[in-house]
Amino acid sequence: MSNYQSIDLDFDREHIWHPYTSMIEPLPVYPVTHTDKNRIFLETGESLIDGMASWWSALHGYNHPKLVKAMTVQASKMSHVMFGGITHAPAVDLCKKLVEITPKPLQKVFLADSGSVSVEVAIKMALQYWLSQGLSNKTKLMTAKKGYHGDTFAAMSVCDPVNSMHSMYQGFLPEHIFVDAPQSKFGEEQNDAELIALENTFKQHHNELAAFIIEPIVQNAGGMNFYNAKYLKKLRELCDKYDVLLILDEIATGFGRTGKMFACEHADIAPDILCIGKALTGGCMTLSATLTTDKVALGISQGEAKVLMHGPTFMGNPLACATAIASLELLEETDWQANVERINHAMQNLHRCTTLGVVREVRTLGAIGVVELCETVDVAKIQKFFIDKGLWIRPFGKLIYIMPPYITPDKDIERLCSGIYEAIEHKAY
Ligand SMILES: *Cc1c(COP(=O)(O)O)cnc(C)c1O
Numbered sequence: 058m059s060n061y062q063s064i065d066l067d068f069d070r071e072h073i074w075h076p077y078t079s080m081i082e083p084l085p086v087y088p089v090t091h092t093d094k095n096r097i098f099l100e101t102g103e104s105l106i107d108g109m110a111s112w113w114s115a116l117h118g119y120n121h122p123k124l125v126k127a128m129t130v131q132a133s134k135m136s137h138v139m140f141g142g143i144t145h146a147p148a149v150d151l152c153k154k155l156v157e158i159t160p161k162p163l164q165k166v167f168l169a170d171s172g173s174v175s176v177e178v179a180i181k182m183a184l185q186y187w188l189s190q191g192l193s194n195k196t197k198l199m200t201a202k203k204g205y206h207g208d209t210f211a212a213m214s215v216c217d218p219v220n221s222m223h224s225m226y227q228g229f230l231p232e233h234i235f236v237d238a239p240q241s242k243f244g245e246e247q248n249d250a251e252l253i254a255l256e257n258t259f260k261q262h263h264n265e266l267a268a269f270i271i272e273p274i275v276q277n278a279g280g281m282n283f284y285n286a287k288y289l290k291k292l293r294e295l296c297d298k299y300d301v302l303l304i305l306d307e308i309a310t311g312f313g314r315t316g317k318m319f320a321c322e323h324a325d326i327a328p329d330i331l332c333i334g335k336a337l338t339g340g341c342m343t344l345s346a347t348l349t350t351d352k353v354a355l356g357i358s359q360g361e362a363k364v365l366m367h368g369p370t371f372m373g374n375p376l377a378c379a380t381a382i383a384s385l386e387l388l389e390e391t392d393w394q395a396n397v398e399r400i401n402h403a404m405q406n407l408h409r410c411t412t413l414g415v416v417r418e419v420r421t422l423g424a425i426g427v428v429e430l431c432e433t434v435d436v437a438k439i440q441k442f443f444i445d446k447g448l449w450i451r452p453f454g455k456l457i458y459i460m461p462p463y464i465t466p467d468k469d470i471e472r473l474c475s476g477i478y479e480a481i482e483h484k485a486y
Contacts, residue, residue: 063088063100064088064090064100066086066088069086070083070086084436084437085437085440085441087099087101087440087444088100088101091120092107092119092120093118093119093120094118094119094120094462094464095107095118095119095461095462095464095465095466095469096119097119097449099444103444103447104447105444105447105448105449106447106448106449106461106465106469106472106473107119107449107461107462107465108448108449108450108459108460108461108473109449109450109451109459109460109461110336110340110460110461110462111340112335113277113308113309113314113335113336113460114335114336114338114339114340115336115339115340115462116312116313116336116339116340116384116387116388116393116462116463117339117340117384117387117391117462117463117464118462118463118464118465119340119462121339121387123383123386123387124338124339124341124380124383124384124387126383127379127380127382127383128341128342128376128379128380130379131147131375131376131379131380132376134375135375136374136375136376137371137374137375137376138375139370139372140168140368140372140373141368141372144373145373145375145378147373147375147376147378147379147382148168148373148375148378150378150382151168151378151379151381151382151385152166152168152346154382154385155333155346155348156348158318158385159319159331159333159348160319160321160322160326160327160328160331161327162327162329162350162351163327163328163331163348163349163350164348164349164350164351164354165348165349165350165351165353165354166346166347166348167182167346167347167348167349167365167367168344168345168346168372168373168374168378169344169345169346169347169367169369169372170343170344170345170369170371170372170374170377171207171334171343171345172207172308172332172334172335172345173206173207173208173209173212174207174209174345174369175308175332175333175334175345175346175347176206176207176209176211176212176215176270176304176306176308176332176347177207177209177211177212177367178332178347178365178367179268179270179304179306179330179331179332179347179349180198180211180212180215180267180268180270180304181211181365181366181367182330182347182349182353182354182357182365183198183267183268183302183304183329183330183353184196184267185357185360185362185365185366186267186302186353186356186357186360187267188360188361188362189356189357189358189359189360189361189362190356190360194264194265195264195265195266195267196265196267197233197234197262197265197266197267198214198215198233198234198266198267198268198269198270199233199234199235199236199258199259199262199266199268199269199270199301200215200233200234200235200236200269200270200271201235201236201237201238201239201271201276202217202218202219202235202236202237202238202279203217203220203238203276203279203280203282204216204217204238204270204271204272204276204279204306205217205220205221205272205276205277205278205279206270206272206306206308207308208221210226210229210230211231213226213230214230214231214232214233215233215270216279217238217279217280218235220278220279220280234258234262234266236254236255236258237251237254238276238279238280238282238284239251239276239282239284239285239288240284241284241285241287241288242283242284242285242420243274243283243284243285243286243323243422244285245285246285247285247287247288251288252287252288252291255288255291255292255295256291256295259295259298259299259301260299263299263300263301266299266301267301267302268301268302268303268304268329268330269292269295269296269301269302269303269304270304270305270306271289271292271304271305271306272305272306272307272308272309272310272320273289273305273306273307273310273319273320273321273323273324273328274286274289274310274315274320274321274323274324274422275309275310275314275315275320275422275425277309277310278309278453280454280456281420281425281427281429281456281458283420283422283425283427286323286324287324289321289323289324289326290324290325290326293324293326293327293328296329302329302330302353303326303328303329303330304328304329304330304331304332305320305321305328305330305331305332306332307319307320307321307331307332307333308332308333308334308335308345309335311333311334311335311336311337312333312336312337312388313388313393313394313397313423313424313463314336314397314423314424314425314460315422315423315425316394316397316398316401316422316423316424317423319331329349329350329352329353330347330348330349330350330353331347331348331349332345332346332347333345333346333348334346336384337381337384338377338380338381338384339380339381339383339384339387341380341384342374342376342377342380342381343377344374344377344378344380344381391463393463396424396463396464397423397424397463399467400423400424400461400463400465400470401421401422401423401424403467403470403471403474404421404424404426404459404470404474405421406470406471406474406475406478407419407421407426407427407428407474407477407478409474409478410428410477410478410481413478413481413482415430415431415432415481415486416428416429416430416431416481417429417430417431417455424460424461424463425458425459425460426458426459426460426473426474427456427457427458428456428457428458428477428481429455429456430455430456430457430481430486431455432455432486433454433455434452434453434454434455434456434457434486435486436451436452436453438485438486439452439457439480439485439486441485442479442480442483442485443476443480446472446476446479446480447472448472448473448476450473450476450477452486457477457480457481457486459473459477461473
């Protein structure tokens with residue numbers, strides 16, 4: 058018999074916020090005691106196959122011995138030390154690796170503590186860059202609808218205006234310029250009219266634009282939209298032509314999820330500023346980074362402020378950096394590309410769902426599988442169904458989607474896919 062104290066769900070319900078829930082009628086939460094590989098264990102005895110990789114982050118599954126070792130070794134040496142006036146091997150070695158694996162023009166690394174903060178830093182870099190060039194009118198951002206860039210205010214201001222309830226924050230949020238979400242699908246024809254409309258918006262606004270920010274290839278939390286690589290290529294051209302910086306938010310797509318190490322490789326382009334996070338530490342610790350070019354970084358330092366005005370307390374946290382190094386080494390050592398392809402292949406089973414009337418579309422890319430319904434899903438109801446089947450899948454809106462750890466065996470992918478089919482078939486949504 059184990060002697061753990063049971064998790065106090067009453068206290069949780071009374072006192073603790075969970076993401077995007079009401080304090081009056083919170084969605085149910087399931088008490089988890091531990092994790093292992095691609096399994097999540099509930100206090101009530103169930104073992105769940107993880108379909109979410111803890112929101113894109115647990116690439117190698119949970120409790121990977123190499124990551125656990127990296128954390129314990131580093132924790133016994135130095136968990137944290139301030140980064141102001143100090144440096145250390147975990148930060149230096151990690152940044153070396155990041156410069157090496159990201160597109161060539163990206164040479165300067167800012168380490169931050171979460172994805173949202175890395176987006177804040179990216180926006181600050183863009184603004185400070187144009188200020189340093191004497192162009193103080195370039196203060197607006199342009200972005201596409203259906204984007205998601207985080208929940209802090211500057212990041213939220215470039216999220217989809219409807220999804221992130223911009224109307225509620227009117228007068229408080231900076232107002233930026235939105236173009237339609239990219240419409241031409243990944244791997245299909247690119248519609249020219251869409252690119253012409255995009256260029257027209259650049260023509261109209263470029264004098265006031267600091268940067269265009271977008272998630273490359275996959276707009277995730279804003280709708281799981283897989284869009285055409287030609288759109289991204291065109292965006293790069295337009296940013297160059299109209300003197301606008303390109304910020305790519307690879308916080309979800311980075312580290313192989315779409316089948317390329319970084320999704321911008323599908324379009325063979327490099328951004329001026331890149332945000333990474335989520336899977337950076339293999340899902341063990343919170344860490345993010347904003348990378349930029351020599352041009353932007355040196356430009357900022359030539360400006361009036363001389364410095365980039367940002368410095369989080371836990372900047373360059375050694376524990377997180379050491380874990381990230383171990384996670385990147387694991388990616389190098391394992392054939393992640395083959396695994397992502399294998400998972401994609403196994404996920405083709407999801408297409409069976411299209412025979413069910415309520416399904417609008419099934420799409421997969423890399424190790425991401427999406428079943429889009431015509432109706433909004435009842436999250437509490439469908440999660441209960443999935444838990445009874447031994448699956449951890451958390452839909453949002455009309456989207457039931459999975460992005461499992463790369464180590465997930467085929468038979469578990471099969472169970473995730475058939476669980477989704479059955480949930481829809483039994484109207485458990
Ligand atoms: C999750 C996410 C963020 C925000 O990251 P946090 O670590 O939650 O702050 C930003 N952009 C994208 C694309 C994301 O998926």
